[in-house]
Amino acid sequence: MTDEIEATDTLDVQGLNCPMPVVKTKQAIDDVAPGGVLEVVATDSGSMSDIEGWADATSGVELLDQREEADIYRHFVRKTE
Amino acid sequence: MSTDTPSTDGSPTLAELQAEVQSLREEVAAATADDGDDQQSMVIIATKGTLDMAYPPLILGSTAAAFGWDVTIFHTFWGLDILHEEKSRNLKLSALGNPSMPMPNAIATLPGMDGMATKMMQKKIAENEVATIQELIDTNLDMGVDLQACEMTMDLMDYDESDMIDGVTTGVGAATALADMADADVQLMI
Numbered sequence: 001m002t003d004e005i006e007a008t009d010t011l012d013v014q015g016l017n018c019p020m021p022v023v024k025t026k027q028a029i030d031d032v033a034p035g036g037v038l039e040v041v042a043t044d045s046g047s048m049s050d051i052e053g054w055a056d057a058t059s060g061v062e063l064l065d066q067r068e069e070a071d072i073y074r075h076f077v078r079k080t081e
Numbered sequence: 082m083s084t085d086t087p088s089t090d091g092s093p094t095l096a097e098l099q100a101e102v103q104s105l106r107e108e109v110a111a112a113t114a115d116d117g118d119d120q121q122s123m124v125i126i127a128t129k130g131t132l133d134m135a136y137p138p139l140i141l142g143s144t145a146a147a148f149g150w151d152v153t154i155f156h157t158f159w160g161l162d163i164l165h166e167e168k169s170r171n172l173k174l175s176a177l178g179n180p181s182m183p184m185p186n187a188i189a190t191l192p193g194m195d196g197m198a199t200k201m202m203q204k205k206i207a208e209n210e211v212a213t214i215q216e217l218i219d220t221n222l223d224m225g226v227d228l229q230a231c232e233m234t235m236d237l238m239d240y241d242e243s244d245m246i247d248g249v250t251t252g253v254g255a256a257t258a259l260a261d262m263a264d265a266d267v268q269l270m271i
Contacts, residue, residue: 015210019144023220026147050144057148 005064005076007039008032014043014072021047022054025077029061032079037064040075051075122151123267126258130162132172132202132214138271139163139217145267146224153265154221155258157231160271161240164230164249169214174199222248229253 011028013021021042032038040051048066055063055077064076093101123145127138138154145152162168176182176189176198188194206213212220221228229250230240242251262268 017209017211019140019147019217020212020220023143023147023224026149027224054144054147059149 005037005039007076008036009038011038011040013047014041016042017044018046018050022050025051025054025075026058029077029079034079034081036079038077038079040077042073042075043071045071045073047073047075051077120151121145121148121267122261122265123153123269124258124262124265125152125154125268126262126270127154127156127160127163128158129271130159130168130172132174132199134271135163135169135172135214136217138269139214139221141269142226143217143220143224146221146226150266152221152225153227153229153261155229155231155253155261157234158238161230161234161238161245163214163218164228164245165240166244166246169218169246172199172214174202218246229257231255231258 009028009032011024013024016024021040021044025038025040028040029038040047042051044050048068052063052066055061060079060081062078062080064078065074066076067074123141125138125142127135129135138160142152142154156164162172173195176184176194177186179189179198182189182198184194189198205211218228227250228246228248230245230253232252232254235242235245235251245251
């Protein structure tokens with residue numbers, strides 16, 4: 001499923017809505033080792049835009065990919081520092 | 082040619098130009114870097130204590146904290162109810178004067194209508210799995226958001242420090258809020 005991206009950590013925020021996917025992503029990335037990749041699994045369609053905006057505005061993280069399949073939104077965030 | 086050779090025709094010397102460039106660089110650096118740090122901050126003044134108006138400050142506050150910003154939410158007047166241990170669990174929605182309500186104002190004035198509107202909203206919140214006010218307050222505190230309760234309006238409304246949720250900052254006033262707002266990148270009044 002996740003073909004080329006290897007996630008080191010996973011966060012399940014299915015069922016949660018704004019602002020929780022972003023807030024929980026931030027809390028989870030704090031615990032990821034530098035270089036690690038957090039996979040965030042969400043059902044909130046707004047998370048596509050919100051996590052992109054959060055990653056843009058936040059230093060030390062890089063959004064690698066976002067995927068949508070069957071109403072599940074997956075976000076891959078690398079902790080760069 | 083030496084850089085400090087005075088020019089004979091009144092045009093600036095190389096040294097003067099270099100000094101000018103240096104001082105302009107410093108001005109640009111100061112202007113673009115705020116006070117030398119790039120720490121973003123936001124202050125929200127929360128003045129409303131209805132169920133619908135309690136959400137925006139808490140949603141924006143926790144999201145800004147997720148961005149790594151310093152966030153202060155200054156609660157005053159009815160906004161204090163959001164931080165009131167008991168009242169925050171029972172925030173109401175007003176049916177009257179709310180154009181989104183599926184009832185005319187003449188009916189919305191009837192007894193029990195605010196309660197009905199509140200129940201409808203609570204049901205929607207639960208159905209859509211939107212976080213509750215309590216969850217959002219906990220999240221804001223966990224993320225380091227400074228939830229402040231205005232001292233003057235606490236006295237006005239007869240609220241005691243012990244009535245407020247643990248972790249709330251009390252003993253602050255307009256001057257505190259203004260000083261924070263003057264330093265903040267984003268200031269909102271809700």
